[in-house]
Amino acid sequence: MELKVLVENPLEMHYVVVEITDVNDHSPSFPEKDQTFDIAEHTTPGKRFQLHAARDPDAGINSIRTYTLTANEHFELDIRQSDDDKIPFLVLKKSLDREKKHKYSLVVTAVDGGKPARSGTLNVGISVLDINDNRPVFTQESYEITIQENIALNTVILTMNATDLDEGINGEIEYKFGKTLKRKVYETFELDRKTGEIRVKGNVDFEETDVYKLDIEASDKGTPPLTGECRVIIKVNDLNDHPPEIEITSLSNTVSEDSKPGTVISLLSVTDKDSGLNGKIRTEIQTEGPFELKPSYKENIYSVTTKLGLDREKNPRYEIIVKATDCGDPSLSSFKTFNIEISDVNDNSPQFSHNPLYFYLSENNAAGTPLFSVSATDMDLNENAVISYHIVKEGNNNDINAFLNVNSETGQISGMKSFDFESVKTFQFHVVATDSGSPPLSSNVTVNVFILDQNDNAPVILYPVSSNGSAEGQVTDHSLFALDRYTGQIRTLRSFTETDEAEHKLLILVKDNGNVSLSATATVIVKLVEPKEAFAASDVQSAAAEDEDSHVTFYLIITLGSVSLLFLISIIVLIAMQCSKSTDYTSKYLPEPNYDGTLCHSIQYRSGDKRYMLVGPRMSVGSTIVPGSHANTLVLPDRRKTSDEASMILIT
Template sequence: MRTQIQRRILLWRALWLLCFADLWSDTDAQLRYTIPEELKEGSIVGNVAKDLGLDVSEISNRKLRIASESGKQYFSLNLRNGELLVNEVIDRETLCGQSASCMLPLQVIIEDPLQFYRVEVGIQDINDNSPIFLSEINTIEVPESTLTGARFRLEPAQDPDIGTNSLRTYALNKNEHFVMHIKNDKDGTKVPEIVLEKSVDREKQSVHHLILTGIDGGDPARSGTTQITVKILDANDNAPIFEHDLYEVKVMESTVPGTMILTVKAIDLDDGINGEVEYSFAAHTPEIIQNVFDINPVTGELVVSKNLDYETSTSYKIDIRARDKGSLAMEGHCRVQVNVLDINDNTPEITITSSPKPVREDAPAGTMVALINVKDLDSGVNGNVTLSMSPGTPFKLKPTFSNHYALVTDSKLDRENFPRYDIELKASDSGSPPLVSSKLLTVNILDVNDNPPVFSERVYSVYIKENSAPGSILASVTASDLDTGENAKIVYSVLDTNTRDVSVSSYVYINSENGSIFSMHSFDYEKMKVFHIIVLAKDNGSPSLSSNATVHVFISDRNDNAPAVIYPSASMGSVSHQRMPRSAKAGHLVTKVTAVDADSGHNAWLFYRLAEATDASLFSVNLHTGEVRTKRAVSEQDDSSQRLMIEIKDNGEPIQSTTVTVDILIEDGFHEPISDYREKTIEPNKKNGKITLYLIISLASVSLLCLMTFFILLVKCARGSRGGSSCCIRRTDSEYKNPNRNLQIQLNTDGPIKYVEVLGGDMMSQSQSFGSYLSPMSEFSDLTLVKPSSTTNFTDTLNVLDASLPDSAWTFESQQMQKPPRWGFGVVFSTDLLPPPDIMLKPLRTDLRQNALHSLQCI
């Protein structure tokens, strides 16, 4: 039997799908399945994916899922093949009661792209309930004087099933006095009655035991029984009779408790006490009816005793009994049908069927956020609901099907401005007056990495003193990111740039977490005055975003260098020997002490003073120039040998100083130049004199060779220019505007050692140059010519040269040329220094002195 039922169900379902297949649409298409109740868990209802025309791969890709409108998940979806399965055994009687139609609505949701389908699953009744009687034993009192044909109402059996499976008929066990009669009420209820077919005699049998059987129409049929005890009584042979077998009354659900809604009346033809009628509810009236209604036992007035609720029950069937007061009481029955009329007493309900999920701030318009269902327990216009939402948000409500909405994005989102939205939903019915309910829906916005880190400053300037300890903090840069989480987590690093051909990463270290920059070693202002750090701030987003800032590190000078004496040269020994005539007058220039300081600014200002002297009244030292002059004329009484100790101090804090000792020999009739004195001084050393001679010869040869090369190049270039091409000189418009170019002088610094380069040609061209190194008081007159160099810092060179030496210490001579060759040669002449030779340039270091002759070059 069960197999036949299932086949019928499948046949009806197939026919239904065939009829309604063309009615599907993209937004509110419906599927309908029919299944019998009591199916086992896991039973297949139908293939939703197949019926919607979806491939198996689209089930997970498009995020197919179902949502129940009833709040209880009776079904589940197999995500592997799209089959709709029974998730819980369904009892139709519990779910729908006596309703003829039992439908379970479902929502089928496809999220990508967003589509909605309504599925209705009809629950078909099966004969799973037997007719039951509320009482196992019923007692009926029958007077013995009752005439044949008298009818006695029995308790109806209850069958929760519907249709053919509901109660169909009754059967009474065979006996000689009573037969079965079934009465059909106007509402379709089958009421069993027993009819007296043969008069009873209490003296023969006072009690009759009958068995009443209720049989339903199922296949196979089910049944239930109750025992009827018939007691035979004497006397009172007329029962009360109601004016109507069925009373109908309509009552508003807002009726106040205590209101009388109906009066029933029964007539008893007996006289006296046997004709007095008392009203009451029938013996087996449900308790719910007895709680809601009361009946006056004397007047028969039916009164509402409790508030009615249309949403709980739309109607009530009340069985009323009229019983006389005879010794052998007789009774009559009627039924009252109470229909409850609806009023607008229920506010609309808003149900979030799909909780709002966080939305990425880059989500496109139309992205689904939540599913919303609204309903009103009232009926008619009172149950028509309209849903709206608070304005001013980037969301909108999209109707899907009846009373169902989807909350979707309507415009671009920005988490940095609005990280969350509190949306107020309002549902209003069409009653008079309308009832309104609201619900707050919170939507969180997920961050995406759309903001790069931003430094508090684009350029930082940092000042650090030289000789600071390694590991000291230089600066702290900070960047902020408007994003959150990993997108806002910033990592700092230093771009690997070069400063003086050295990677900046070897100078500094940066804390990648907080942006603190530390020095890797101590800095020397004399070697490097400023360098630049490019700091990169990069977030942890995907893809990551970054920005950079520049940190200018300025190294400030400390007075960490003592003045270095250039002249007299230390290579001549610890004491410098000078000669002067005894005929010298006051103000005679004896010698000049020249010193430089590797520091800068105030730290490099030098002051000279006479610390010790054999005769302090004879000599004085100029505070700023270091010139040693006589304070008075030399007399015959003055000692011929004078020793001076001259102290040179800088202007730093703390003060650095050095001293030089000068021995002065006062001679009579001394008129020779200082060069003669040098020749006499170095005469004992013939070897050294030869070296000086060789050096002078080499210098003359090189000068002659360079001069010849200049004229040869000049002739070739002049010939080449006639043919429209140039061989060695590039002519530009600027050259013709100013054809006479001076030779260029460049001072390069290497710690305390300074040297001069004299360049030929345009400052902007790659001219050749020669650097000359020569000790002002060298015993060997060492001269070194070096390879060409650049001319980029000419202005700075002159400034440094001006600051480090007195104005009278140096003079520069250059010869103007109309077409300067691309080479240069530098010579600096000293006019005020008496002891040194005519040519004076940078002092050679001690380790270069012995190799002076080998360093002569011409490029």
């Protein structure tokens, strides 16, 4: 310090230098207590940042001597001398990484040279500015998840998570699919760019794709943007959502009925799009029938074969239903239906509805007209069922067969002649029915034909008179004789007297019972004879009858033999009718009080098939028939005797 001193006597001016010794009574101080810096993390080491300089009023040694910095690995101080001032600089000695430490708090201390030294501080705050030097990173490099097929649409199956250590837009992440994925991925899934959620967009079908591989990218918004990647593997669990499928690879729609067991009818293949147990198949034939399934050498290949013989006539067609069931839970089934036609072979011969056959034919049929028809059926088809007919020619029946003709197509039988009941009452022949198969099969039937009688013959009166028709009579004296219209018996109603005529003429009319009645007449002459002449007459009559009957015996034997059964029935009926009429005769014809209306005695004898009875009241052995009896007239001699002698009547 320099002082100026003025001395007046003598007046002089003197300068006096006064040195003031400093005392360290001030501490260094910074103009501001805090100083901040924004330093980019990509700043290269060596970068200098000027700090505020401290001030210290003290001088000399008590002034600011040095600056110190909080120990750290990234920054250091550099002091530059400028005139009397020391200016501090913050020097970056190591690169910064914002992602590791984005803020630093340092203290710069200014120290003077006093003793004791005084100091002042400056708080230095450093913010590390971010640069886009970190790419997004997923929590996993690869994700693997499993979903069910047919999962509902819009279901979130996975949320992606990627992080970026940068901040701001450098740390903002967007998600997207990789550019090399298959089209099916884009059709099935969608990715939310902001949230990273993966949602189901389309139908997930195990049978189409059982595994999806997705490449996911996460990009920040820095300049330039950085990208991270990961892979997502999505496995699809199979559901039993497909029933088995049955395909007919080969089919014979028509099978011959003579096919042997084991004949292959069809080939089937069975598939199921599902997997595991869901795709394991059980196959069976649902319908009953002579068929079975046999597995082939290859899995799920089957053949449908016959297991029994076939019979078209019992079952001409079959509907086969094949069922395939998988082993899923719950199981699914499918069905396949196809029809099999059984073709015919000629294994059935023609058959008649009845054997033997019986036909009744009226006599006097017109020659050449159809008589009746025979018909056979054949269970086969087409030409195997086309039947032709022919009559078997037999030695013992050739006389009949020669007059018969059969239509080979219709089985209609015609007669080439008219049949006569009185000649032939029944005959038999055989018809053969043959089909048109190869080889042909045939069967025969026995045909029995019965000729029905028509009323084409008038009654023939034989002596004694007998007829199956009814008889009517005209007599000269109605008080003497009565005629039974059903039996033809002529009876006396009373005893003969001397006043009665010696000869009586009886006209007998015999009619049959046909629809158109035919008749014949005969005249019976009754003459009264002595009793002993009646027996002689009976002998003569018997000899005459035997001669006359010998001409018709042959015809009667044939007729009676062929209709013996009918004759017996007629006899039984006539006897019954006679019994029922006996009371009527008694009541109708009243004999004399001393005559009971019955013949006194009779003599019976046979000639051939005829039975004769000679009746008369108290007839003597010596009675005879007057010679001259002939044709339709029976003559009895007239011998008038006592009242106890009567005429003799010959009847059957």
